[in-house]
Amino acid sequence: MPFARNFLAGDAHAQTIPDGGHAERMERVVTDGAHGGGTIGGQVIAATEDDLGLLLPPRPRAHDPGRVRELELVARETRVELVRGTGFDAAAYNGTVPGPVIRVAHDDDLRVWFTNETPHPHTIHFHGTHRADMDGSLEPVPPGASYLYELKARPWGMHLYHCHTKPLASHIARGLYGAFIIDPPAPRRRAQEVVLVMSGFDTDGDGANDWYAFNGRPFQYDGRPIQVKKRHPVRVYLANVTEHDPVISFHLHGEMFKLFRTGTTDAFELTDTVTLAQGERCILEIDFEHTGLFMFHAHQSRIADKGMAGWFQVVDGPAPIVPTAGPGSLYGDEFADCTPCLGELGAKALLKY
Numbered sequence: 001m002p003f004a005r006n007f008l009a010g011d012a013h014a015q016t017i018p019d020g021g022h023a024e025r026m027e028r029v030v031t032d033g034a035h036g037g038g039t040i041g042g043q044v045i046a047a048t049e050d051d052l053g054l055l056l057p058p059r060p061r062a063h064d065p066g067r068v069r070e071l072e073l074v075a076r077e078t079r080v081e082l083v084r085g086t087g088f089d090a091a092a093y094n095g096t097v098p099g100p101v102i103r104v105a106h107d108d109d110l111r112v113w114f115t116n117e118t119p120h121p122h123t124i125h126f127h128g129t130h131r132a133d134m135d136g137s138l139e140p141v142p143p144g145a146s147y148l149y150e151l152k153a154r155p156w157g158m159h160l161y162h163c164h165t166k167p168l169a170s171h172i173a174r175g176l177y178g179a180f181i182i183d184p185p186a187p188r189r190r191a192q193e194v195v196l197v198m199s200g201f202d203t204d205g206d207g208a209n210d211w212y213a214f215n216g217r218p219f220q221y222d223g224r225p226i227q228v229k230k231r232h233p234v235r236v237y238l239a240n241v242t243e244h245d246p247v248i249s250f251h252l253h254g255e256m257f258k259l260f261r262t263g264t265t266d267a268f269e270l271t272d273t274v275t276l277a278q279g280e281r282c283i284l285e286i287d288f289e290h291t292g293l294f295m296f297h298a299h300q301s302r303i304a305d306k307g308m309a310g311w312f313q314v315v316d317g318p319a320p321i322v323p324t325a326g327p328g329s330l331y332g333d334e335f336a337d338c339t340p341c342l343g344e345l346g347a348k349a350l351l352k353y
């Protein structure tokens with residue numbers, strides 16, 4: 001048990017969290033209403049719900065090297081609804097598939113208190129740089145145990161976190177993954193920001209995906225396009241964590257986008273399609289010139305037809321970035337009015353910073 005020192009007995013929430021001398025700058029992230037709010041350094045941060053927590057990333061923070069950012073992730077088994085009447089037995093971080101969007105700044109000191117409340121061993125593996133004992137691939141966290149992951153958030157870019165317990169495919173495919181954004185020291189230009197995590201769901205256990213989705217819900221942005229404003233940059237944090245398919249493509253209609261691969265440099269390519277292998281991610285920036293409905297989807301038709309398709313609704317004038325009921329629904333008309341679907345998965349997902 002070389003890393004036993006990192007296992008926390010019992011309930012991590014009952015632990016005294018050391019402040020490491022940074023109490024005045026420590027910010028705790030409460031991610032699940034079940035655990036209520038917390039008090040750190042005299043600051044009370046309440047847990048709240050947000051239906052759009054998987055689409056809209058937390059707001060960026062200024063570069064402040066050494067700032068401590070804390071959050072809690074709890075793995076639980078849960079049944080999620082993919083489309084009406086189709087459930088999926090998932091293992092999920094904080095109850096949603098994908099797990100909550102984690103967003104920190106370059107050089108933040110990230111502490112993730114992980115508790116495994118499932119009957120199987122799980123971990124969290126973060127992409128980016130960290131010590132070997134923080135990798136999440138060497139020491140499975142047993143059922144009922146906790147583990148404290150500590151890492152300096154580097155490098156800036158679009159990353160992932162996911163379980164790294166064997167057999168890997170089944171752990172990831174069950175839903176233990178999420179987006180991990182590290183903001184650069186020099187802020188990116190102002191933009192309307194969204195997160196799109198692409199994944200698949202093998203509902204019958206035959207090793208092939210039966211449904212595909214952006215942010216865990218097939219067709220959700222098809223029935224409810226994502227509203228954005230014309231001539232205001234749209235930034236998409238895009239990741240592919242699809243198991244069972246070697247690659248997923250992403251294609252945008254009506255406009256080109258700047259493609260920043262992994263988002264770790266300012267170099268970009270102008271295109272309208274990007275193909276991502278499993279675990280790859282990128283940042284896209286789009287300046288819509290025209291109003292109207294513009295589709296985005298996996299260019300592999302089989303995959304788009306099974307849920308990985310949506311729309312941007314570009315408007316001229318004030319527009320919140322929210323999915324709204326829209327007129328267009330090329331795919332999945334039967335799900336377009338699935339009001340109860342919207343938000344269920346995102347309700348517990350938002351990290352409050």
Ligand SMILES: [Cu+2]
Pocket residue numbers: 121122123163164165171172176
């Ligand atoms: Cu796992």
